[in-house]
Amino acid sequence: MTRKQRRLTLIGVAGCVLAIALGLVLYAMNDTIVFFNSPADIQAKNVQPGTRIRLGGLVKEGSVQRGSDQQISFEVMDAQAAIQVSYKGLLPDLFREGQGVVAEGVLVSPSMFRADSVLAKHDENYMPREVADTLKKQGHWMGEANAVPKPQ
Structure with missing residues (x-):
């Protein structure tokens, strides 16, 4: 050679x-490349309790409950399912009911999620493409019809 x-x-x-x-x-x-999982995805994939994931969807109207010592619970929903989220800490200023949210944490049970961090969206026009596409498929988001025109 x-x-x-x-x-x-x-x-x-x-x-x-x-x-x-x-x-x-x-x-x-x-399996970890996914940016978020919707509540319906979590139920469909049979995600095991104790798994660290990102949960994305809309904050359900009337579900936000504030407790003592910065303890907050709320529901994240999509068209098929909802998951109860518990979070201890300060929420972003833009967090509110009916708004898009992504929470990162641990799945406690198929219907309970404990979040370490919560990210709120400014409005649906600035959602990641994957979140908006999922909400559009489920019929929950109509961003183009409700979009605020941008200043010229």
């Missing part, structure tokens, strides 16, 4: 090893 053939063989083997490693990493991250 000449020096050039050995070098090409070494480069080829290194490339194969890198491709396999990349494939294994992407396979392992397959």
Whole structure:
């Protein structure tokens, strides 16, 4: 084997090893690449309690209950399901009922979620494309009809 053939063989083997490693990493991250799960997704996928996920949807009207010591509970809903969320801490200024929200935390049971952080949307016009598409499919969001015109 000449020096050039050995070098090409070494480069080829290194490339194969890198491709396999990349494939294994992407396979392992397959379920964690999702930006959020809606309540219907969580029920459909049978997510196990104790799993760390992001829950996205709309805050259900009339569901926000404030307790002592910054304890807050509310429901996040989509067209098919709702999940009760408990959160301890300060909510974003833009958090309110009927508004889009993404909560990150741990699923306690199929109908209960304990959030570590809560992110509120300014309005539906600024939602991530995935959230807006999900809400459009379910018939909950009509952003174009209710959109506020942008200043010229």
